[in-house]
Amino acid sequence: MKSWLTRLAKQILPASCRNWLKDCWRRTHLIRMLRTIQRQKSPVELDQIRRLVQFWNNVGFSALDEYLLALVDYVGQGSGPILECGSGLSTLLVAVEAQRHGRQLYSLEHHPEWGAKVQSLLTTLGLENAHLAITPLTEFDGFSWYDTRKLSLPKDFTLVICDAPPGDTPGGRFGLLPCLREHLHSDAVVLLDDYERSEEKEIAERWAREFGMTIEEHGIEKPFGLLKFIQPSLVLETSRELDQEKILASVP
Numbered sequence: 001m002k003s004w005l006t007r008l009a010k011q012i013l014p015a016s017c018r019n020w021l022k023d024c025w026r027r028t029h030l031i032r033m034l035r036t037i038q039r040q041k042s043p044v045e046l047d048q049i050r051r052l053v054q055f056w057n058n059v060g061f062s063a064l065d066e067y068l069l070a071l072v073d074y075v076g077q078g079s080g081p082i083l084e085c086g087s088g089l090s091t092l093l094v095a096v097e098a099q100r101h102g103r104q105l106y107s108l109e110h111h112p113e114w115g116a117k118v119q120s121l122l123t124t125l126g127l128e129n130a131h132l133a134i135t136p137l138t139e140f141d142g143f144s145w146y147d148t149r150k151l152s153l154p155k156d157f158t159l160v161i162c163d164a165p166p167g168d169t170p171g172g173r174f175g176l177l178p179c180l181r182e183h184l185h186s187d188a189v190v191l192l193d194d195y196e197r198s199e200e201k202e203i204a205e206r207w208a209r210e211f212g213m214t215i216e217e218h219g220i221e222k223p224f225g226l227l228k229f230i231q232p233s234l235v236l237e238t239s240r241e242l243d244q245e246k247i248l249a250s251v252p
C-alpha cells in the first residue's frame with residue numbers, strides 16, 4: 001500500500017512538493033521523538049540520537065551521534081548554565097536534557113533563517129530553558145565573533161558547546177575565549193567539535209597557550225576536543241612541589 005502510494009506520488013507530484021512532504025514527515029517524527037525523550041525518566045539513548053540525526057537530515061552541518069552523546073553526558077553530570085555556539089539539532093537535544101536537570105541553555109546563532117527554524121522547534125517543544133540569541137558575526141582584532149554586546153549572558157557558564165561559527169569565518173571559532181572568557185566559570189568544560197580538522201586543533205592549542213587550558217582528544221569516529229582551565233591551586237601546588245624539590249636537592 002505504502003509503496004503503491006509512494007510510486008503514485010512520484011508520478012503525479014512535482015519534486016518541490018514531494019520534498020516539502022518529506023520535510024513535514026521528518027519534522028513530525030523529530031518532534032515526536034524529542035517529546036518521547038522529554039517524557040522518559042532515563043537519559044537519551046544512542047539509538048534515539050541516531051534516529052534524531054536522520055530526521056534532522058542536515059548531514060555536513062549537524063553534529064554527529066558521538067559528539068551529541070557526549071554533550072548529553074556532560075549535561076547530566078554537571079550543573080550551571082550552558083553556552084552553545086552554533087544552533088541546530090544539538091540545541092534541541094541539549095535543551096531537552098538540560099530541562100531534565102534544571103539547567104539553562106544559551107545558544108548563539110548568526111544565521112537568521114536557521115535561527116528561526118531552531119526557535120520554532122524550541123517553542124513547539126515548550127523548551128523555555130533554552131535562550132536562542134540570533135545575533136550577527138562582527139569583526140574583532142584579527143577574527144570575527146558573535147556580537148554579544150546587547151545580550152545579557154551569565155558569568156558562570158560551566159559547559160560550552162563550540163560548533164560554530166562556520167569554518168570560513170575569519171579566525172574560525174577562536175573568538176570564544178577572547179570574547180567570552182569572563183563569562184566562563186573556572187571549572188568550565190569546553191567541548192570543541194570537528195577536532196579532526198587542523199584549524200580546530202590550532203585554535204585549541206592557541207586557547208591552551210593564551211588562556212591556560214589543557215586539551216584532551218575524545219571520540220573514535222569523529223574526534224572532539226575537551227578543554228579545561230588549569231586551576232590556579234594546581235599551578236601553586238606544582239610550583240610548591242618544585243620549590244620543595246629544589247630545597248631538598250640543595251640539602252647536602
Ligand SMILES: C[S@@+](CC[C@H](N)C(=O)[O-])C[C@H]1O[C@@H](n2cnc3c(N)ncnc32)[C@H](O)[C@@H]1O
Pocket residue numbers: 058061062063085086087088089090091109110111114163164165166
Ligand atoms: C556546524 S553548524 C552547527 C550545528 C549544530 N550544532 C547542530 O548540531 O546541528 C554551524 C552553523 O552552520 C549554519 N548551518 C547549519 N546548517 C546549515 C545548512 N544546512 N546550510 C548552511 N548553514 C547551515 C548555522 O548557522 C550553524 O550555526
